[in-house]
Amino acid sequence: MREHGPGWAVVVPVRGGPLAKSRLDLPMGTREVLADAFARDTVAALLASGAVGDVLVVTGDAEVATWASGTGAQVVDDPSGGLDAAVAAGVSAAVAAGPRDVAVVLGDHPALRAEEVDTALAAADGHGRAVLPDLDGTGTALLTMRSATTPGPTAFGPGSAGAHAGMGHTVLHLDVPGLRTDVDDAASLARATLLGLGAATRAALGRATLPGVQATIHRVEDDGSGAALLDDGVEVVVPPGAAEASGLRHLRVGQRVSVELDEAGRAATRVWIVGIGPGETIR
Helix, strand or coil, rough: CCCCCCCCCEEEEEECCCCCCCCCCCCCCHHHHHHHHHHHHHHHHHHHHCCEEEEEECCCCCCHHHHHHHHCCEEEEECCCCHHHHHHHHHHHHHHCCCCCEEECCCCCCCCCHHHHHHHHHHHCCCCEEEHHHCCCCCCCCCCCEEEEECCCCCCCCCCCHHHCCCCECCCCCCCCHHHHCCCHHHHHHHHHHHCCCCCHHHHHHHHCCEEEEEEEECCCCCCCEEEEEEECCEEECCCCCCHHHHHCCCCCEEEEEEEEECCCCEEEEEEEECCCCCCCCC
């Protein structure tokens, strides 16, 4: 573990295990690998921030505890009482030696950048308690408590940004898209992909681990053609009609799809969404 630094202590709850990120429409094993990668990239960005002194990963998963400890983060046992209980355990550990500036970031920000962490914590520095909403405006991307001595009440879950504001946290308005993009479903994963994913998530989205090649629609023309970005950042052409055979009549920018590629790997010969179209059963 790293020596305690003078900066913020950041608490990162990480559930881990087969139930993580259940809203992602992917096979269970793949979903678990992705959720783990999201957490790794989140922790890596926090550790790289000059404003962060310590990262405390709260988890009950042995594998998460092993890799988190290896990064230099402090591992805190999850009391298994839900997300707010995990946050409270992390804050208690952070302030065990005395008052501390504490922040909370959930472990699902694969496009997070260290400079965004620096910006957000600098903005929070002028407030006793602050909350940064996610891009949807309802969830909490960052929660901060200056000079905390004990765990304060938190309300993570649906509508948490408004709930935290109601508890007295000042609402921050910042241009930090990686921090404000928490990934819970295909749409938010597509947004994170366009922002640029961290190394662990890029590796987890390798082509051999998912049905077809995973991509995000990047451009759509009037004739039905367009372009898609593969998860490794390569742009491929989507010819007219490539989606129609799979029951997709209208592609949309940001739409998460599977594609089959031509021999050169530069154009899609088929575009589909799992569960939609001929031969695609809904899981």
